[in-house]
Amino acid sequence: MANMSPKKNEMPSLDPKARAKCFSEVATGYTDEQAVDEALRCLGCKNMPCVSACPVNIRIPEFIAKVRDGDFEGAYQIISSTSSLPAVCGRVCPQETQCESKCVRGIKGEPVGIGRLERFVADWHNSHSEPKAENIEKNGHRVAVVGSGPAGLTCAGDLARLGYSVTVFEALHTAGGVLVYGIPEFRLPKSIVQREVDNLTSLGVEFMYNMIIGKTLTVDELFEMGYESVFIASGAGLPNFMGIPGESYKGVYSANEFLTRSNLMKAYREGSDTPIMKGERVAVVGGGNVAMDAARTALRLGAERVYILYRRSMEELPARREEVEHAIEEGVEIMILCAPTEILGYENKENPRDEKNGFVTGVRLVRMELGEPDERGRRRPIEVSGSEFTLDVDVVIMSIGTSPNPLIKSTTRGLEVNSRGGFVVNPDGLTSREGIYAGGDAVTGAATVISAMGAGKNAARAIHEYLSNK
Amino acid sequence: MYRIVYKKRLNPTVTSMDILAPFVAKKAQAGQFIILRTDSEGERIPLTVAGYDREKGTVRIIFQTVGATTHRLSLMNEGDYIQDFAGPLGLPTELDGLSDVCIVGGGVGCAIALPIAQRLSELGCRVTSVIGFRSSDLVILEDEFAAVSDTLHVMTDDGSHGTKGNVCAPLSEMLKSGRRFDKIIAIGPIVMMKFVVAEARPFGVPCTVSMNPIMIDGTGMCGGCRLTLNVDGKRVTKFACVDGPDFDGYQVDFDEAMSRLNCYRDFERHAYEKECNLLKKGENANG
Numbered sequence: 001m002a003n004m005s006p007k008k009n010e011m012p013s014l015d016p017k018a019r020a021k022c023f024s025e026v027a028t029g030y031t032d033e034q035a036v037d038e039a040l041r042c043l044g045c046k047n048m049p050c051v052s053a054c055p056v057n058i059r060i061p062e063f064i065a066k067v068r069d070g071d072f073e074g075a076y077q078i079i080s081s082t083s084s085l086p087a088v089c090g091r092v093c094p095q096e097t098q099c100e101s102k103c104v105r106g107i108k109g110e111p112v113g114i115g116r117l118e119r120f121v122a123d124w125h126n127s128h129s130e131p132k133a134e135n136i137e138k139n140g141h142r143v144a145v146v147g148s149g150p151a152g153l154t155c156a157g158d159l160a161r162l163g164y165s166v167t168v169f170e171a172l173h174t175a176g177g178v179l180v181y182g183i184p185e186f187r188l189p190k191s192i193v194q195r196e197v198d199n200l201t202s203l204g205v206e207f208m209y210n211m212i213i214g215k216t217l218t219v220d221e222l223f224e225m226g227y228e229s230v231f232i233a234s235g236a237g238l239p240n241f242m243g244i245p246g247e248s249y250k251g252v253y254s255a256n257e258f259l260t261r262s263n264l265m266k267a268y269r270e271g272s273d274t275p276i277m278k279g280e281r282v283a284v285v286g287g288g289n290v291a292m293d294a295a296r297t298a299l300r301l302g303a304e305r306v307y308i309l310y311r312r313s314m315e316e317l318p319a320r321r322e323e324v325e326h327a328i329e330e331g332v333e334i335m336i337l338c339a340p341t342e343i344l345g346y347e348n349k350e351n352p353r354d355e356k357n358g359f360v361t362g363v364r365l366v367r368m369e370l371g372e373p374d375e376r377g378r379r380r381p382i383e384v385s386g387s388e389f390t391l392d393v394d395v396v397i398m399s400i401g402t403s404p405n406p407l408i409k410s411t412t413r414g415l416e417v418n419s420r421g422g423f424v425v426n427p428d429g430l431t432s433r434e435g436i437y438a439g440g441d442a443v444t445g446a447a448t449v450i451s452a453m454g455a456g457k458n459a460a461r462a463i464h465e466y467l468s469n470k
Numbered sequence: 471m472y473r474i475v476y477k478k479r480l481n482p483t484v485t486s487m488d489i490l491a492p493f494v495a496k497k498a499q500a501g502q503f504i505i506l507r508t509d510s511e512g513e514r515i516p517l518t519v520a521g522y523d524r525e526k527g528t529v530r531i532i533f534q535t536v537g538a539t540t541h542r543l544s545l546m547n548e549g550d551y552i553q554d555f556a557g558p559l560g561l562p563t564e565l566d567g568l569s570d571v572c573i574v575g576g577g578v579g580c581a582i583a584l585p586i587a588q589r590l591s592e593l594g595c596r597v598t599s600v601i602g603f604r605s606s607d608l609v610i611l612e613d614e615f616a617a618v619s620d621t622l623h624v625m626t627d628d629g630s631h632g633t634k635g636n637v638c639a640p641l642s643e644m645l646k647s648g649r650r651f652d653k654i655i656a657i658g659p660i661v662m663m664k665f666v667v668a669e670a671r672p673f674g675v676p677c678t679v680s681m682n683p684i685m686i687d688g689t690g691m692c693g694g695c696r697l698t699l700n701v702d703g704k705r706v707t708k709f710a711c712v713d714g715p716d717f718d719g720y721q722v723d724f725d726e727a728m729s730r731l732n733c734y735r736d737f738e739r740h741a742y743e744k745e746c747n748l749l750k751k752g753e754n755a756n757g
Contacts, residue, residue, distance in 0.1 A: 171689050172687060172689075173507060173553070173554040173556070209554070209556075210555060211493070212557070212559065212689055215557065215559055215689075216493050216494065216497060216557065216558070217497075237690050237691060238690050238691070238693060238712070239691075239692070239693040241693070241707055243707075247707070248697075248698055248707075248723075248726050248730060250729065250730060250732075253693075253694075254693035256691055256693060257686060257692035257693055257694045260687065260692050261686065264686075265513060265686065273513040273538060273539065274513045274686075275737035277733070355735070357729065358726075358730070405689070405690050405691070406690065406712055407689065407712065
């Protein structure tokens with residue numbers, strides 16, 4: 001009997017006051033009973049609109065039917081046949097704009113909690129089994145994957161399952177890319193990423209760390225080493241700054257640096273070797289998911305007040321609704337319709353040796369109002385003259401996007417890039433050079449985990465086709 | 471893991487190590503840097519390449535004990551393994567077409583300046599080296615510089631070795647007496663590089679400096695190593711890890727770079743003291 005409740009089973013979460021002071025995962029996940037009850041809400045539509053809205057086409061009604069029947073491992077097998085990172089996607093995918101946006105149940109009420117069910121299934125599998133080496137017959141072809149973020153991991157997993165010998169070259173000392181340096185522990189525990197990496201290792205994927213492609217080795221050298229195809233998934237690169245005065249004061253971070261210090265380098269742990277300026281009053285500039293992550297991290301590091309400064313209105317705020325709600329519940333203050341014009345710092349002109357010199361003291365802001373829509377349909381923010389005011393803060397985090405990393409493009413001949421520096425690819429992910437594919441943020445600029453996974457999947461299929469016909 | 475194959479203390483606070491890292495050794499060039507972590511809980515620190523042996527697959531690093539990580543590294547020995555060693559990063563120093571260069575090295579900066587002097591000497595360039603230290607017990611690499619320099623000036627602040635004074639004195643004298651170099655390459659404390667540039671400016675001699683800001687990933691991801699250049703009256707943000715570490719000395723905002731370098735001064739002091747106390751405790755327990 002279908003469950004006709006108009007509402008999803010609520011996601012159990014830690015109390016906002018308690019969680020705002022610790023790095024434990026916020027959402028704790030469905031129980032078996034909640035999962036089955038939620039699965040009963042799925043109508044099992046024949047035309048499966050949800051599947052077509054999933055970038056990796058997970059067979060959603062099929063896996064939900066298995067959950068309904070209590071066959072959680074069966075559900076996992078269905079998900080993992082098309083998705084390499086279910087425990088990750090169940091947590092960080094924007095389901096509300098993808099699969100769940102097309103759910104028929106969403107017309108009169110809330111859609112089925114597909115993301116929550118995916119997470120439940122992946123977690124259930126991970127806590128009931130160990131990664132074990134799978135016997136996959138090797139096809140004798142070697143592929144190099146550059147970067148171990150969501151695009152790279154997905155591509156590596158898909159190719160390994162097809163029998164390819166895959167080596168992943170990672171620049172940092174650990175695998176996961178943005179999943180480990182960017183997304184915080186409280187949203188995506190690192191043990192979950194490590195488990196997904198272990199799963200790939202058990203498929204025979206080899207990981208090489210401290211390998212900066214473009215520096216340690218070039219793409220051309222990878223071919224010389226016997227790799228027949230290369231997938232570039234090197235991610236987004238240099239953080240953008242606003243170009244306003246004061247951005248070099250101490251206490252101004254890019255979101256990448258702030259999050260990397262806290263996540264990858266574990267500055268959030270007591271006694272860590274890596275320093276971080278925690279700040280008492282922190283301003284985060286920008287309104288995306290990364291801005292929410294930075295703001296919530298600042299709160300957990302002990303800041304008393306944390307502000308998100310966004311130049312448009314709540315309606316245009318690009319972060320996922322759920323992340324915004326979580327941030328507000330925890331005490332992050334969202335200041336809309338304002339933009340920084342200058343960052344203020346301490347300068348003791350009489351004593352250049354004053355130790356406080358050069359540290360951030362505040363940010364100058366100007367009020368904005370919304371004008372006509374721009375070419376992307378978003379209403380353009382316009383400064384309100386004479387509306388400037390100062391906000392006292394000691395840390396400012398710039399979360400206004402990134403520009404592609406120059407290391408590979410500058411050392412690889414014949415790789416075409418667009419005006420923003422992203423690699424130019426065809427629908428298969430093929431670059432301007434034979435055998436070299438690219439995907440994820442290295443192509444699109446900063447985007448989502450799932451779209452990067454989709455690109456990884458797409459490239460794996462194209463590489464398989466290319467090497468099968470070579 | 472990367473094995474320490476050779477270790478030598480150059481003075482009480484400066485240590486030289488050769489690390490087995492064949493991929494890095496194959497590519498490294500003068501002026502580039504590496505990022506290392508001593509252990510799986512350690513921080514990532516950048517160190518400039520002080521030499522390499524492509525056949526043996528080793529890379530030389532020379533570092534001064536300034537904080538917890540360098541202190542820990544200095545206590546490691548031949549046969550020990552370093553957790554991570556990534557590189558070579560940054561752009562190599564531009565040496566093409568130079569025939570008369572003045573190398574100015576200050577303190578441990580001499581370790582970075584040496585491979586540049588060696589490379590220039592190999593290229594047949596006339597090399598004038600000015601190296602400076604606080605006092606005689608801190609002098610490093612004097613013989614190595616002598617071997618590749620046409621002229622060598624050794625300076626100490628207290629006059630306990632070589633000539634008394636700082637590196638600017640002989641440079642100033644040479645420039646004033648009409649000596650014109652193709653280029654001055656200055657590597658050392660920021661304040662030293664700032665003053666070298668000030669000496670060179672009136673004579674219009676091109677001046678390259680090597681910047682060593684705080685970094686994390688070293689690959690152009692975090693933006694922590696940013697510095698400001700003044701280019702044609704405009705202030706431009708650059709990233710030392712991918713745009714540098716070498717920059718045109720006439721353009722660099724040294725005061726800002728100096729200020730940014732002491733961002734974590736309190737933390738570092740504390741971490742270093744804690745590290746030393748832990749070691750003392752360990753030594754007492756062992757003794």
